[in-house]
Amino acid sequence: MTVTRAPDPAPHDDPPRYDRTVDPAEKIIASQAWLDAAAEPLQRAIVGLYERGGKVGQRVEDFLHGKYIGTPLHPILVTIPIGAWSVAAVLDLMELRGRKDVRAGADLAVAIGLVGGMAAIATGWTDWARSGDSPIKRRVGFVHGSLNESAFLLYAGSYLLRGGRARATARGLGFLAYTISGMSAHLGGTLVYKEGLGVSHTAGQRPPDEFVPVLADADLPENVPTRVKAGEVPVLLVRQGEHIHALAETCSHLGGPLSEGRIEGDAIRCPWHGSLFRLSDGYVLESPSAHAQPCFLTRVQGGQIEVRPGRSPD
């Protein structure tokens, strides 16, 4: 077996996959390299903002990625503007057909959507900024976010005009913004369901249910991240004193190789985007991953380290 020492963290592209550009909208946007001139500086600016914030910046970023609820926050928050603006669109249509009594409800729905939209924008740009070097994610995410910003600004304009004489214009801006946000939602779905942004990259792994031998005990050095396999599933082993920690080796964020990461005390930092996982239970100490790393129980039998999925009651 090969023992690898963790190199310094370095930027890394996503692993190659097939079937990446079947969706027509995604295909067109992904081929627009000129978008990088705006997208890359924006990604760097967002990351730099959090990094300059030190510990506070890290906590804010953790919160916006969804670390504290164990799942990305962005898809939860987007339901607020989508739902509120859908109600507003229906009420605006009713008003068009003569129902003046629905005006207040439509205006309130637009306002609720604006508040939820701000939160959705903050979480969305934060997730996107840590989406790696993949040009597809960068360009599609940039267009997705830009369309959402446009819809937000149009709804803000719509809201401001609603109290005056330009109510018809306000409704028109609202319908335009709703159309744009629908187009943007398609791109958001592409990013999640096709490109796997926000999805745990360990979700499809099926290690054996029972203990299986993975390595001779004598071959595991102290405090060296070591990659082994349980069935077809890559597993990270780290010996620390009398403990042998075992986590899924594939980073839940975007699939980075944790065995090439860096040990920091009782945790390991992913070499791709810096998520920090506690070795004993896979808990996310620092985002961008929102998903805890699956962990394994370990034991030594007949000189062999054995693992099976599970979490120590300790």
Ligand code: FES
């Ligand atoms: S792959 Fe992004 S932090 Fe690990």
